Amino acid sequence: MRITCPCCGSRDRREFTYYGSDDYLRRPDADAAAQAWDDYLHNRDNPAGETRDLWYHDPCGTWVKVTRDTVTHAIHACEPVAGEAG
Amino acid sequence: MVPERGDVMRYSGFRVLLEGLRGNRGWRPAWRKPDPKPAYDVVIIGGGGHGLSTAYYLAKNHGITNVAVLEKGWLGSGNIGRNTTIVRANYFLPGNSEFYSHSLKLWEKLERDLNYNVMHSQRGLINLFHSDGQRDAFARRGNAMLAQGDDAVLLDREGVRELLPYLDFDQTRFPIYGGLYHPRGGTARHDAVAWGYARAADQRGVDLIENCEVTGIDIDQGRVTGVQTSRGAIRAKKVAIVVAGRSSQVAAMAGLRLPIESHILQAFVTEGLKPCIDHVVSFGMGHFYISQSDKGGLVFGGDLDFYASYAARGNLPMVEHVMEAGMTLMPMIGRAKVLRSWGGIMDMSPDGSPIIDRSPVDGLFINCGWNYGGFKAVPASGRCLAHLMATGAPHKVAARFRLDRFATGHLLDEEGTGSQHNLH
Numbered sequence: 001m002r003i004t005c006p007c008c009g010s011r012d013r014r015e016f017t018y019y020g021s022d023d024y025l026r027r028p029d030a031d032a033a034a035q036a037w038d039d040y041l042h043n044r045d046n047p048a049g050e051t052r053d054l055w056y057h058d059p060c061g062t063w064v065k066v067t068r069d070t071v072t073h074a075i076h077a078c079e080p081v082a083g084e085a086g
Numbered sequence: 087m088v089p090e091r092g093d094v095m096r097y098s099g100f101r102v103l104l105e106g107l108r109g110n111r112g113w114r115p116a117w118r119k120p121d122p123k124p125a126y127d128v129v130i131i132g133g134g135g136h137g138l139s140t141a142y143y144l145a146k147n148h149g150i151t152n153v154a155v156l157e158k159g160w161l162g163s164g165n166i167g168r169n170t171t172i173v174r175a176n177y178f179l180p181g182n183s184e185f186y187s188h189s190l191k192l193w194e195k196l197e198r199d200l201n202y203n204v205m206h207s208q209r210g211l212i213n214l215f216h217s218d219g220q221r222d223a224f225a226r227r228g229n230a231m232l233a234q235g236d237d238a239v240l241l242d243r244e245g246v247r248e249l250l251p252y253l254d255f256d257q258t259r260f261p262i263y264g265g266l267y268h269p270r271g272g273t274a275r276h277d278a279v280a281w282g283y284a285r286a287a288d289q290r291g292v293d294l295i296e297n298c299e300v301t302g303i304d305i306d307q308g309r310v311t312g313v314q315t316s317r318g319a320i321r322a323k324k325v326a327i328v329v330a331g332r333s334s335q336v337a338a339m340a341g342l343r344l345p346i347e348s349h350i351l352q353a354f355v356t357e358g359l360k361p362c363i364d365h366v367v368s369f370g371m372g373h374f375y376i377s378q379s380d381k382g383g384l385v386f387g388g389d390l391d392f393y394a395s396y397a398a399r400g401n402l403p404m405v406e407h408v409m410e411a412g413m414t415l416m417p418m419i420g421r422a423k424v425l426r427s428w429g430g431i432m433d434m435s436p437d438g439s440p441i442i443d444r445s446p447v448d449g450l451f452i453n454c455g456w457n458y459g460g461f462k463a464v465p466a467s468g469r470c471l472a473h474l475m476a477t478g479a480p481h482k483v484a485a486r487f488r489l490d491r492f493a494t495g496h497l498l499d500e501e502g503t504g505s506q507h508n509l510h
């Protein structure tokens with residue numbers, strides 16, 4: 001599996017650390033209900049098919065939002081997280 | 087106690103002898119292949135180890151026999167037939183400790199209970215440690231195991247050398263300081279566990295329905311009323327979701343979003359060799375563990391591939407990592423040829439511990455979050471889910487496996503790494 005880092009180009013999966021679903025980009029307000037925090041931290045769609053998740057490129061320190069298929073491991077898009085809310 | 091059906095064929099040494107003399111013409115299929123009935127008291131979704139054992143204990147302990155297990159493939163086609171078969175009770179946290187202790191006790195009488203040879207072999211398990219700090223942590227764990235009534239022996243380096251002379255004790259990165267020995271730990275034949283529970287549940291009247299995929303869950307005014315399947319609609323008073331790596335998809339049919347992320351765990355087996363590894367050896371620092379199957383193959387594995395996946399096969403980085411760890415620990419393994427590798431879809435929970443609970447939908451139950459450790463749990467998990475479904479109250483050894491514990495903060499983080507999906 002190869003992931004395209006927006007800074008460094010196409011790199012081996014081993015250079016990246018997986019963080020989890022892009023739910024992490026939708027942080028609730030500080031005073032949101034406990035349910036919103038539970039959803040943000042724990043509950044997941046966990047799709048079999050297309051998913052969007054966050055990977056960290058260890059050598060350069062870039063966070064990448066990867067759109068990929070959890071069944072085939074095909075990678076469809078890699079975008080920088082910088083600039084998005086969260 | 088429910089009377090067994092009349093035409094039950096019991097297995098025994100005598101029977102094997104007799105059938106041998108009669109040309110083995112008397113053996114009958116181990117379970118029926120019924121068509122689904124229109125309605126059941128209980129429908130269990132998923133014919134893996136946990137679904138089958140739940141059905142068995144519903145019938146045996148609670149007299150609930152109007153039960154169907156719906157399996158989308160064939161019985162045992164999921165993780166129950168893909169795991170590395172380690173059975174142990176060396177947990178530390180209250181909540182886990184009593185549950186796995188209970189499970190090991192059920193294992194110890196399982197073959198008599200099921201009248202089935204599951205090849206449970208208590209060959210002993212050794213968890214290696216590599217520093218003074220780790221020794222302290224394992225001493226603490228061993229004490230917790232003893233306090234729970236199970237067995238644990240803290241071995242020093244020479245003690246380990248006596249049992250496992252083939253290890254490389256002086257490797258520079260992780261020199262071996264000793265090990266925590268759990269003599270009652272061991273292995274069992276994974277398929278046989280599924281088949282044994284299947285046969286015993288069938289004998290008590292449970293319908294095991296293969297090639298029957300659940301495609302929808304029917305809910306009326308907050309109460310479950312049945313399921314939609316590839317073999318038609320089936321009504322049910324109670325339904326349990328027991329589908330391991332597929333938990334999120336099936337729960338979504340009832341509008342639920344679970345604290346589960348599915349990951350791949352790989353395993354490997356070598357060509358058959360003469361007996362050389364007598365125990366289960368776990369090298370936690372290197373993420374590697376190994377045992378030798380009764381057929382002679384070295385069965386070993388390591389860590390998750392560590393990203394969400396439903397591929398049921400792994401990628402090469404973890405293959406390389408596991409091989410490197412094996413070579414570091416026991417250089418002799420380099421002489422064996424790897425025959426096969428495979429992967430299974432694991433239902434990972436944020437804190438690494440399971441869930442056996444009601445769902446917010448009345449009559450709908452959920453059993454999931456077994457991570458990479460659900461094989462050893464098969465007996466107790468089924469027993470506890472059956473208890474919950476039959477009595478309405480959680481079994482006392484599974485009372486902490488709550489679905490809402492992430493929201494309330496009552497976590498069961500056995501590894502102490504934090505409650506987050508990418509950490510277990």
Ligand SMILES: Cc1cc2nc3c(=O)[nH]c(=O)nc-3n(C[C@H](O)[C@H](O)[C@H](O)COP(=O)(O)OP(=O)(O)OC[C@H]3O[C@@H](n4cnc5c(N)ncnc54)[C@H](O)[C@@H]3O)c2cc1C
Nearest residue numbers: 132134135136158164165166169170172300430460461462
């Ligand atoms: C490589 C590997 C090594 C492991 N090693 C160990 C070990 O050494 N010790 C240990 O304790 N544990 C181990 N495990 C974990 C253990 O195998 C699992 O936790 C356990 O088997 C999961 O429960 P199960 O047996 O019920 O799952 P499964 O056997 O996966 O059963 C779930 C069933 O649900 C069915 N299903 C899914 N969706 C539907 C649907 N819509 N309709 C109908 N049926 C459906 C599936 O087809 C499947 O048969 C390992 C797992 C793997 C993959």
Ligand SMILES: [Zn+2]
Nearest residue numbers: 005008057060
């Ligand atoms: Zn980069």
